[in-house]
Amino acid sequence: MGEDPERVTQLLEAASGGDPAALERLAPMVYHELRRLAAGSLRQERLDHTLQPTALANEAWIRLVGQDRAAWRNRAQFFAVAATAIRRILVDHARRRRAVRRGGMAEKVPLDDVAALAQQAPARFLELDEALQRLAQQDARKARMIELRFFTGLDIAQTAAALDIGHATVERDWAFARAWLQRELS
């Protein structure tokens, strides 16, 4: 059974009001729902049927919150929670698949196509995850931004809204963080 939308909305409201306990209660719900949704796509092993993080996050949003409730600010908050959850799901998935032989396509998969990476190049995906953890220690905001963009497909404008920072800042941080990751992984 799905969660009660009013309750999720309430938690989101509380979270955007700065209540950390609300986030803690919300995260497992979002994680659970995303896991359920992702299970189907991740079983597919064909190249053209990879999971779409953006679609996934959107669908979870609709299922948990409903189409017509809560405002944009809650949505950003929700996506922030979803990004972390999707990352965890993909890490789990990549760990299980690590034994799989690295396919010839692995080098061709771009870094930001995290779902394809987790499926076709699990080892490289886990390297990415570790690099992200290092980045988080150095610069939490940039790591968070990469997480939002990689794992829920938010664009620059949406990321700016979700993190409540300026457009230009996101673009600068993005250029830098991506270069940093690229170097760490090369």
Next chain:
Amino acid sequence: MNVERWERVQAVFHRLRELPAVEARTLLVELCGDELALRNEVASLLRAHEAAGAEQGQAPVFPTAIGRYRVLEVLGEGGMGVVYLAEQSEPLRRRVAVKVIKLGMDTAQVLARFGAERQALALMDHPNIARVYDAGSTDDGRPYFVMEHVPGEPITTYCDTYKLGVAGRLELVLQVCAGIQHAHHKGVVHRDLTPRNILVTVHEGQARPKIIDFGLARATAPGGHHSVYTRRDEVLGTPLYMSPEQAGLGAQDVDTRSDVYTLGVLLYELLVGDLPFAHCELLSAGLLEVQRAIRELDPPRPSSRLSAGLLDAASLAAARGTDPATLLRRLRGDLDWVVMKALEKDRTRRYQTAAELSADLLRFLDHEPVLASPPSSVYRLRKFVRRHRTQVVATVLVAVALLAGTFTSVAFAVSAARSAKLAENRGLQLAERQQRFDVLAHVIHLEVAKQDEAALYPAEPERAEAMRRWLAGDAARLRAALPEVRRTRHELDAAAPAEGSPDHFLRQRLARLERDLVAFVNDRVASVQRRLDWAEGVRAWTVIRHRAAWAGARDAIAAADGTQASARYARAPIDLEPQLGLVPIGMNPVTGLWEFYHLRSAWTPGAGIDPVRIPVPTVSDYEADGRLDVDEHTGIIFALIPGGAFMMGAQSADRGAPNYDRAADALKEEPVHRVTLRPFFLARHELTQAQWRRLTTEPNPSRYFAGREIRGVEQIGWDHPVESVSWADADRLLGRHGLTLPTEARWEYAVRGGTTTPWWTGIRPRSVLLQSNLLDRTAIELGGGVASHAQHEDGFAVHAPVDVLPCNPFGLHHAHGNVWEWCADAYGGYDRPVRGGDGLRLVEDPTRLMRGGAFTSEVGWARAAFRNHGEAERGVDLDVGVRAARELR
């Protein structure tokens, strides 16, 4: 890495990442000095940055110098030659772009022709034109041109990258028009405008298109012929931008109007993401064929092109920050006509200058009627059929397939057409079959009629003639076509054609057409008839009948003496003309502002009520506190808001400075700045659910709709505000009735009503809590809200009737609280400029502003300066409504 070091790495990285590799390396050494670790760190990041970016090929070999210009890198390669980034050191040090023309042209001639135009080129000085500095010949004898270096990207790429909406794209085209107009003034025609020649740079935070390559087309055209002939070998992109006179076979004179045509092509491409004749290339191919199409065929209107289904409408719309349906609505009508006028084959029927084109675009952006008018559809269709008489079956099929909307149907139609041809060859009963296929022309008629219908708003006298024409033309013809369609379908039914045969296709298509036609007649035709009735009567009902009241209002407002009308009107004197559609009520005895009744929103279409009999409030209806009663029958009540200047925004830095507000959001609400506004009309109330019902046939979107009971606490009435309205729906609904959303500046100005405190009620949160419907215990119990505000109780669970609770100094109810109110502006910082007159902020953003807080808001969100925003297409929250505004005409 410590924080300081981390910051330095970033600073150096950002300083260098945009620079060409050679230069970045030099500067890196300079910036890092002997800090080797830093240098290595940044160098590795720059390499990774390059790798992460677009696949970069190996560095091409290029000359180190051209003339006296030191070459830094290759900027691009085109049909004409290679463009280098170079540095000039004498007489001044600057970066330039050097274009070296391919071998194979007579250098002396090219330079001679350039010399001839050089003086004119030197006279051009315009922010939207890249300057041409110099020309010369390289060591191996090729001509080159030296131009201002424009570090930007092609206008089309720029627009898509930043997902500019229609308005944003038009603003850029306006600048391009300005540049072209300037050049034309100086006697220079570009002749080769393409998106690749219009680069957009960002200058002081504003996008600025710059036109490059002025004068080059003529200089490089051999023997007096225009450039096109030299460029046959180029990619098939360029001919598609040619004007009909350029596409002519003989050498024709090409004048400034040729550039106007190309501006039309550019406009077309920016709006629908494809070129007017790109589909010809698709269907037939060949340069000559495309040239013929440009000379002879009428391209589909932008909106038809979009709805034809050959383009990926969803991603096109997404790149314009909207959805396909909204984009289509935006293009239909005026914008279609503007583009088509620029694309007229006959240059005497085009806009004669770039300035004329930009004036019409401005009219469109200002929601004023454009000068371009729809060509009669009958005329166009007749032309179409005449031109294709010999191949009418094939063409109609292709056209139908285009409208039917899929690639498969195109393919199918082509094969169907082929078999029709086959039938012809065999001498079968072609005539009969052809006749049947001709019936499909009504699909086009229907499409055209629907598009024209969508433009028949608002219902005002100047549209009446167009409505009558539409009813007598499009509508009557389609009504008459119905029996023929029906009969043909019956014939085909009887013949029971085999699956997959052309006749089978035809039968299916006709069945759909029949359904569409019936719906069209019942729904659209009836709607236009009602609109026409209103358009024909509205002047008599509002202006003529109330002539005396209008004269009285005019005198009182001109006097602005504080007894007949507020002295505030004296600041920006108004000479009030009778306002079509409004009826004067009188001066509000409390605010001193004059108020007016919007008749249409009190009238129920199709209910058989004579608009003359609609009761209009009078001065005696004002209660002691200035309130006018609003019930389910009441129309919109507008206050005429005086013009004036005010301080917009809020600041928490200085208690003594204007608009001090302890809770001000420095990022969004600062800096406090002065905005001057012309007088305008603003509704005293949020739009009610009853008014919504009368103004549109769209269902009431409200989540708490009239009649609904909220957990036994209260019953929603028709006098409650409509909510769950998206910005796009609100904007369209108001636009169809000649109304608008208030700009953010107008909203804040009117809500402040002369005050400078956080709320019009004062500086203390308590003052607003007592007089507004905000978040309270009841609302929290209903789901949502932050627990710390649960103490307060205002008596309303959700939204309240629009006329309860005290009004502000301008007579506005629920200025704070009840429902959020959409504003016209896109969301943007206060560093962006506003438009004169209405204060619209000139910003490109897919999100739209909403103001004023709602029954779900804590007091801080209801502040006069607080800015909330939501997505234009999707903001369907249950606490978002709309307050109507109207221009003073």
